[in-house]
Each structure stands twice: as C-alpha cells, then as structure tokens.
Amino acid sequence: MMMMSYLIYILPFFFTFFYLFKSTQPTTTTNPPPSPPKLPIIGNLHQLGPLIHRSFSSLSQRYGGGHLMLLHLGSAPSLVVSSAAAAQEIMQTHDLIFSTRPPIQMHKTLFYDLKEIAAAPYGEYWRQAKKLIILNFLSSKKVQTFSRVREEEIAITISKVAKISESNKAVNLGDLLFEFSNGVSCRATFGKKYDKESGKKLKRVVSKMFEILPHFFYADLIPQLAWIDQISGANGKVEAVAKDVDEFMEVAIEERLAGRKQTDDHEVGEGVEPFIDALLRIQKDGVDGISFNRDNVKALLLDSYVGATETSSSVLEWVMAELLTHPQALEKVQAEVNDT
Numbered sequence: 001m002m003m004m005s006y007l008i009y010i011l012p013f014f015f016t017f018f019y020l021f022k023s024t025q026p027t028t029t030t031n032p033p034p035s036p037p038k039l040p041i042i043g044n045l046h047q048l049g050p051l052i053h054r055s056f057s058s059l060s061q062r063y064g065g066g067h068l069m070l071l072h073l074g075s076a077p078s079l080v081v082s083s084a085a086a087a088q089e090i091m092q093t094h095d096l097i098f099s100t101r102p103p104i105q106m107h108k109t110l111f112y113d114l115k116e117i118a119a120a121p122y123g124e125y126w127r128q129a130k131k132l133i134i135l136n137f138l139s140s141k142k143v144q145t146f147s148r149v150r151e152e153e154i155a156i157t158i159s160k161v162a163k164i165s166e167s168n169k170a171v172n173l174g175d176l177l178f179e180f181s182n183g184v185s186c187r188a189t190f191g192k193k194y195d196k197e198s199g200k201k202l203k204r205v206v207s208k209m210f211e212i213l214p215h216f217f218y219a220d221l222i223p224q225l226a227w228i229d230q231i232s233g234a235n236g237k238v239e240a241v242a243k244d245v246d247e248f249m250e251v252a253i254e255e256r257l258a259g260r261k262q263t264d265d266h267e268v269g270e271g272v273e274p275f276i277d278a279l280l281r282i283q284k285d286g287v288d289g290i291s292f293n294r295d296n297v298k299a300l301l302l303d304s305y306v307g308a309t310e311t312s313s314s315v316l317e318w319v320m321a322e323l324l325t326h327p328q329a330l331e332k333v334q335a336e337v338n339d340t
Contacts, residue, residue, distance in 0.1 A: 033079065035070040036063045041222060043072030056080050074221030076102070096122075105219045109235075109242050110209065115299035118307075128290050129300060136278040137188070137304050145272045146188045153183040173320055178203075178313040185308035189301060190252050191274030205244045206306060212237055249298040256280060275304050 036059055038044050048055045060069045060082040069080040081087050090098050100122035107119040117133060120126045136142060157180045164171050182203065186193050194202060217234060219226035229235045256276055279297045286292065323330040 032077075033068040033070045034063050034065070035072065038072045041074070041224070043074050043076075045073055045221070057082065074218075075223060076221050102220075104217075106212070106215075106217055106238050109238050110213075110245065111302070112295040112299040115296050116303050117300070118303060125290050128287055129296070132279075132282060132287070133300055133303060136273075136282075137275045146184070149187045150184055153180050153187075156180075156183070174313075174317050177316045177320075178309070181309045181313040181316070185305050185312070187274070189275045189305045189308065191256070191276055202248060205241070205248055206310065208241045209245065209306075210310065212241060245302065246298065249301055252276060252301070253280070253294070253297065276301060 036044055060066055060080050063069050067083045067086045071078045071080055108114055111119045114120050117129045157176055161171055183193055218228045283292055283297055
C-alpha cells in the first residue's frame with residue numbers, strides 16, 4: 001500500500017518531466033512474450049495490487065494465455081511463468097539462462113556485496129561458495145556428525161512442552177520450534193549455544209532483516225527515483241540492519257580466532273568441526289579461483305544460520321498445524337514414532 005501511495009503522489013511528476021527520464025534500454029529485434037500496455041517510467045507497476053501473486057495470475061490469463069507474460073516493473077523487464085509446462089522448460093532446458101540473480105541494491109548492503117550464495121549472481125564465486133557450504137555443512141556425512149546436537153535439542157524441547165502442559169497452560173509451538181531450530185543451527189554454525197541475552201539479540205537482528213526484505217525500493221525498479229529511498233528512510237533502515245548483522249558476525253568470529261570459544265566439545269561433540277571453524281580454516285588456506293576473505297566467511301555464516309533456523313522452524317510449524325487438522329495422519333505419525 002505504501003508503494004501505491006508513493007506512485008499516486010508522484011504520477012504527475014512522471015508525465016510533466018518525462019523527457020528527463022527517457023529509458024536508456026537498447027532496442028531489440030527479439031520476439032518477446034505478450035505484455036500488458038505499459039506506462040512511461042513505471043511500466044506495469046500501476047497494474048499490481050496488494051496481493052501481487054493474484055495480480056500476476058489475472059494479468060497472465062488476460063495477456064499471456066496462462067503461460068508466459070512479460071511485465072515491466074519500472075525499468076526491470078520481468079518474465080511471469082504461469083504454467084507447469086513453461087516452468088519445466090525454463091528449469092530444465094534453459095536453466096543456465098535463468099540461473100543468475102538480479103543485483104538488488106538492498107541485497108548488496110545486507111549480504112556483503114552479494115557474497116551470500118542466496119543472493120550471489122551465477123558464476124565461479126557462486127559455484128565455489130555452494131561447494132564449500134555443501135561439503136562443510138550440508139553433506140549427509142556432515143549432517144550426521146551433528147546428530148547428537150539434534151537429539152539433545154529435541155530432548156530439551158520435549159521437556160519444555162511437558163513442563164508447560166503440567167501447568168495447564170497453552171503451548172506456543174511456534175516459539176518452541178524456533179528455539180529448537182535456533183539451538184541446533186547455532187551449535188552447528190557457531191559452535192556454541194548463545195545465552196538468553198545473546199540469543200534474543202540474534203533473533204531480533206534476523207527478525208528485522210526479514211521485515212525489510214519484502215519492502216519496495218525505487219533504486220531497483222526506477223533508478224531515476226532512487227532519491228526517494230533516501231529521504232523516506234528506507235536506505236537508513238537497511239544500513240542499520242546490515243550493521244547489526246555485521247557486528248554479531250564479527251563478535252562470533254573474533255571469539256573463535258581469540259580462542260575464547262565459550263564452548264567445549266560437549267556443544268557439538270568430540271572431533272566435530274562447526275561451520276565457523278571450517279570457514280576460518282578455508283579462509284586461511286585460500287580457495288582456488290576466487291578471493292575468500294572475512295566478508296565471505298560472514299556471508300556464508302549468515303547463509304547457514306538463517307537457512308537452518310527460519311526455514312526449518314517454519315516448516316515444522318506448518319507440519320504440526322497440518323497434523324492437528326488431519327487426525328488420521330496424526331495417529332499414523334504417532335504410531336510410527338512409538339514404534340521407533
């Protein structure tokens with residue numbers, strides 16, 4: 001709604017001074033997919049409602065025949081794929097063409113100039129970073145080394161549920177599942193489980209990051225109006241969150257480098273290497289073909305922690321919600337758990 005308010009306010013400005021902002025996009029002789037009529041500067045942004053996915057669906061049915069449609073989101077041409085056949089063609093046959101990511105300004109600020117693999121453009125760095133995170137964090141062998149961590153955190157969570165149930169109070173599974181995922185990911189990523197105060201700070205920082213990620217920034221779609229991001233305070237909010245994230249990562253790294261781990265083998269298991277130690281070792285040894293410095297370490301730590309915490313807790317919460325609304329499936333799961 002804020003985006004639409006901005007657009008309504010500045011539409012007269014667009015048409016009055018349009019000659020100052022003529023698109024510099026080169027002309028092309030290709031045959032693009034069908035597209036709705038667009039306005040100067042803003043393209044098709046005025047045709048998008050608060051429920052973006054419904055706007056895409058409606059426009060695609062009208063102009064793209066429910067398959068492919070080209071939308072101009074400001075100065076950014078965007079392909080809307082609305083059928084399984086078209087999606088399969090893109091993901092399997094032409095996957096390399098569509099595998100890169102646009103350089104979003106907010107991502108540059110938050111994710112160490114696109115060093116996080118979730119935001120990095122497709123290329124040699126992305127391939128090497130993906131390889132590092134798979135081998136040292138996500139491989140089956142590595143995941144198995146953290147089995148003790150998961151078992152201990154599951155036992156802690158079950159104990160909390162039992163204690164709350166005994167007091168006849170409602171159990172907030174959302175919070176408990178987040179605490180469980182946070183405990184596992186912190187121990188596997190940073191080699192330690194943060195105390196109550198530090199844990200709250202980490203959760204607050206991550207929550208702020210997820211709050212600003214869906215926000216609309218003019219710099220990405222209408223570069224001529226990037227100044228609005230500055231005067232509206234949007235840039236300042238992103239920079240503040242990026243600073244908080246970086247400060248936390250710096251403290252975590254300095255603790256490891258200074259030998260003040262505040263942890264023993266019991267945190268992750270004897271002989272088990274947490275991801276932060278693996279990355280610091282890799283930084284010291286170097287990586288063939290790419291530059292790998294402190295920012296790379298922090299970016300991949302952010303990748304592993306956020307991916308392991310937020311995604312896991314959300315999936316578990318939805319699974320529990322679905323089981324509670326499907327008693328037969330719940331009974332089957334309970335029987336399987338009791339048999340193991």
